[in-house]
Amino acid sequence: MQKFDLPQKDPDRVVLLQITDTHLFADDGGSLLGVATKDSFHAVLDAVEAAARPFEAIVATGDISQDHTEASYQRFCDGIARWPQPCFWLPGNHDYQPSMQSVLPSPQIKSCHQVLAGEHWQVILLDSQVKGVPHGELSDSQLAMLEQALAAHPQRHALVLLHHHPLPAGSTWLDQHQLHNADAFWAVLARHPQAKAVLCGHIHQELDCLYQGVRVMATPSTCIQFQPDSHDFALDNNNPGWRILELLADGQIDTQVYRLTGRQFTPQFDAAGY
Ligand SMILES: Nc1ncnc2c1ncn2[C@@H]1O[C@@H]2COP(=O)(O)O[C@H]2[C@H]1O
Ligand SMILES: [Fe+2]
Structure with a gap:
């Protein structure tokens, strides 16, 4: 298991910036249902910078690329290089791991599985990708890695990161693409109350x-948004966004979702999918 030690600056908290589902292209003008994903990604980065909230690390929870190219991953690296903090990433269903790895080793991006974050927390990163399909599944080796990481640090609170949602989110079309072996995932967490x-x-x-006493969070994409509680594919008119998480010493998490303001990125609302 690849590990990383993330030092804590503030004794009371470790702060993370989450960026997710950037869906970047090699092409400068590449767009997903009418949203130029490079522009919305950069608008989010600019807004994060303008908000000037300090953070210790970036976490990127998959669907970094939409076109599988090395250049799209390089675009992600170039975007976040405005900050010196490390970035921990994991793959989503749209990612192509050989291209993802082409930017490694990188001074900033780490594809490690376990981050010992300050004195009180560990962050565990899982790969739930099943090649070629939108749904997720955790292999036996990913489940074993999760078990091992939790067992190794029972005194640390744990935050588990993966691309796919491990419980239904309320939209029929999207919930078919959730983590399929969620029961196995929850069974591991149930054995480790510090998760x-x-x-x-x-x-x-x-x-x-909250699910089985565990807090479950998901975050807006930096490009298009899906409408909650929808039977069929539907886009939402919310703006692109990101999340800040403060991991507190007592095991609580203070977190906020932020979104761009104004009306810069309007998707094709009549689209039936992609
Ligand atoms: N109309 C649709 N019905 C079902 N799945 C879809 C539809 N359109 C897109 N998808 C898939 O559902 C996925 C959900 O989010 P992703 O960004 O992973 O990418 C999406 C596509 O792979
Ligand atoms: Fe996505």
């Missing part, structure tokens, strides 16, 4: 709920 929270991408909307 406090799960953070994912994939659903292109905000979610914050």
Whole structure:
């Protein structure tokens, strides 16, 4: 298991910036249902910078690329290089891992599985990708890695990151693409009460709920948004966004979702999918 030690600046908290579902292209003008994903990604980065909230690391929870190219991953690296903080990333269903790895080693991006974050937390990063399909699944080796990481640090609160949502989010069309072996995932977490929270991408909307005593959060994409509680594919008119998480010493998490303001990125609302 690849590990990383993230030093804590503030004794009371470790702060993370989550960026998810950037869906970048090699092409400068590449767009997803009418949204130029490079422009919306950069608008989010500019807004994060303008908000000037300090953070210790960036976490990127998959669907970095939409076109599988090395250049799209390079675009992501170039975007976040305005900050010196490390970035931990994991793959989503749209990612192509050989291209993702082409930018490594990188001074900033780490594809490690376990981050010991300050004194009180560990962050565990899982790969739930099943090649060629939108739904997720955790292999036996990913489940074993999760078990091992939790067992190794029972005194640390744990935040688990994966791309796919491990419980239904409320939209029929999207929930067919959730983590399929969620029961196996929840069974591991149930054995380790220090597992406090799960953070994912994939659903292109905000979610914050409790499941089996574990907080489950999802975060807006930096490009298009999906409408909550929809039977069929439908886009939402919310703006692109991001999330800040403060991991507190007592195991609580203070978190906020932020979105761009104004009306810069309007998708094709009549689209039936992509
Ligand atoms: N109309 C649709 N019905 C079902 N799935 C879809 C539809 N359109 C897109 N998808 C897939 O559902 C996925 C959900 O978010 P992704 O960004 O992973 O990419 C999406 C596509 O792979
Ligand atoms: Fe996505």
